[in-house]
Amino acid sequence: MPTQAGISGSQTEGADSIVLSGGYEDDADHGDVLIYTGHGGRDQSTGQQIHDQPFTRGNRALALSKQNGLPVRVIRGSNHDSPYSPPSGYSYDGLYAVEEFWHEVGKSGFEIWRFRLVKIPDKVTTGQEIREEPAGYSVPQRQDMRVSRIVRDSSRARKIKALYDHRCQICGIRLECPAGPYSEAAHIRALGAPHDGPDTEDNILCLCPNHHVLFDNGALYISDDLTINDDVGNRLAVHKDHRIDRRHLAYHRDHLAVVSEPAPL
Amino acid sequence: MPTQAGISGSQTEGADSIVLSGGYEDDADHGDVLIYTGHGGRDQSTGQQIHDQPFTRGNRALALSKQNGLPVRVIRGSNHDSPYSPPSGYSYDGLYAVEEFWHEVGKSGFEIWRFRLVKIPDKVTTGQEIREEPAGYSVPQRQDMRVSRIVRDSSRARKIKALYDHRCQICGIRLECPAGPYSEAAHIRALGAPHDGPDTEDNILCLCPNHHVLFDNGALYISDDLTINDDVGNRLAVHKDHRIDRRHLAYHRDHLAVVSEPAPL
Numbered sequence: 001m002p003t004q005a006g007i008s009g010s011q012t013e014g015a016d017s018i019v020l021s022g023g024y025e026d027d028a029d030h031g032d033v034l035i036y037t038g039h040g041g042r043d044q045s046t047g048q049q050i051h052d053q054p055f056t057r058g059n060r061a062l063a064l065s066k067q068n069g070l071p072v073r074v075i076r077g078s079n080h081d082s083p084y085s086p087p088s089g090y091s092y093d094g095l096y097a098v099e100e101f102w103h104e105v106g107k108s109g110f111e112i113w114r115f116r117l118v119k120i121p122d123k124v125t126t127g128q129e130i131r132e133e134p135a136g137y138s139v140p141q142r143q144d145m146r147v148s149r150i151v152r153d154s155s156r157a158r159k160i161k162a163l164y165d166h167r168c169q170i171c172g173i174r175l176e177c178p179a180g181p182y183s184e185a186a187h188i189r190a191l192g193a194p195h196d197g198p199d200t201e202d203n204i205l206c207l208c209p210n211h212h213v214l215f216d217n218g219a220l221y222i223s224d225d226l227t228i229n230d231d232v233g234n235r236l237a238v239h240k241d242h243r244i245d246r247r248h249l250a251y252h253r254d255h256l257a258v259v260s261e262p263a264p265l
Numbered sequence: 266m267p268t269q270a271g272i273s274g275s276q277t278e279g280a281d282s283i284v285l286s287g288g289y290e291d292d293a294d295h296g297d298v299l300i301y302t303g304h305g306g307r308d309q310s311t312g313q314q315i316h317d318q319p320f321t322r323g324n325r326a327l328a329l330s331k332q333n334g335l336p337v338r339v340i341r342g343s344n345h346d347s348p349y350s351p352p353s354g355y356s357y358d359g360l361y362a363v364e365e366f367w368h369e370v371g372k373s374g375f376e377i378w379r380f381r382l383v384k385i386p387d388k389v390t391t392g393q394e395i396r397e398e399p400a401g402y403s404v405p406q407r408q409d410m411r412v413s414r415i416v417r418d419s420s421r422a423r424k425i426k427a428l429y430d431h432r433c434q435i436c437g438i439r440l441e442c443p444a445g446p447y448s449e450a451a452h453i454r455a456l457g458a459p460h461d462g463p464d465t466e467d468n469i470l471c472l473c474p475n476h477h478v479l480f481d482n483g484a485l486y487i488s489d490d491l492t493i494n495d496d497v498g499n500r501l502a503v504h505k506d507h508r509i510d511r512r513h514l515a516y517h518r519d520h521l522a523v524v525s526e527p528a529p530l
Contacts, residue, residue, distance in 0.1 A: 035459070055523050063482075063483075067482050100455065100459075100460075101483075102459075102460070102520045102521050103519075103520055103523075104519075104520055114459075116458070116459065173475070175475060175478055175479055175484070176479075176484060177478070177479065177482040177483065177484045178482065178483045178484055178523035179482065179483075179523075182478055182479075182482065190365065193381070194300070194365075194367075194379075194381065195365075195367070208474075208475055209473075209474030209475050209477070209478050210438070210440060210473055210474050210475045212474070213440055213442070213447055213474050214440055214441075214442065214447075217328075217332050217442040217443065217444065217447065218328075218366075218442065218443050218444075219440070219441060219442045219443055254369075255367045255368055255369055256367050258320050258368075258443035258444075
């Protein structure tokens, strides 16, 4: 069991869990929504904030969890000053999404890192179909319409992204963010009905967001010899440990890419 | 009132509504989920599919609705062969998200364009706070975690994207997709708590997805003289009709960008 406040996790995958125990003067705990203050810059003996908090270790790992869309476990200790704390010991309070991170001058006068965490409902359980989730429509008019987009990131997807060290297989770019590099996992044969592509490594590419948009919207397709239909005939970069199933490339070409414009009537 | 099957909308904004009336042999209507077949390639007198359907007009407009995350109105006519059709006349059946488009060989032997539309629940109404919506968590473990990301696109956002003709204000790229160009609206001072940035044109940038990721994750920031903190000191391209509020740039620099790394303890 955890015995003190803090953030655990990894510098390449993001934070895994946070323990609320004691806590910062700047923390705010509204139960399902937490404003969590990062660590560092405190005097070891008095606990007073005496320096700016650095964007390192746990602070950076939590920012990476936000960037990668990975949730963290929240554990509250009895000495965490909140009505949501257990009377004694520790309580595991479920998964929270790290929605935002930012910095500000705290009550101490020093810069602190802050994270907004929102609880993921427990009722969302196994076998849930992933699809685009419309959200926040105000009125049935063209203005003010909003739709959400699902970021799928299974363990297979994360493995492929790590294999390429987050370099785009089409253009080679690696987006350098403060919390770590950023890339996206693109499914060649789309997941879900009606395409029912598998979430397997042979159906996943590591792409930058720009090439992901072009690939998913049918602008780009890839031949069996891995040539890309761009102006310069680039080839897809493929790691020696990454086998791509040519049948998925063919499915994408045959159904998802807009390969050529049939003559209009 | 509409009097025949078809797609209405614009070639730059996407489809606005579809009317289900008569219909194609390949259509499928499951009420909240529709598989809609595009138009074109049919013999005018017999209604038989005699050519491939082109990726033009309504077909392209529906694809653009998917690409832009814009919903369409669905109207069913009484002669549409479905248990969800009204006994007579037409019924307005609400907003649907265009989740996917693809092409396949239809029953006729010719290529057809197909669209998967999913109803947006009516209960999602005014004043709904936009935030990241976790979705589809299977088990509280690191594998198989998925999170959705909200794409915000108000009328102001769409106006800014159109003003720049979908060119990124940072790098100038314009992603050319078959249904039309693609860009993203980035809020400088983030929407929603705790930042509470406004959804106004002076707080919106037109960016490519790559620069949107870099901007939102704190890698990039913009000085009051519009210089970008990249290696080459690029300046933000700003249209003469687009006033950017420098206070939002300052907020982004002060709270959202990771401007410099304070010395770790």
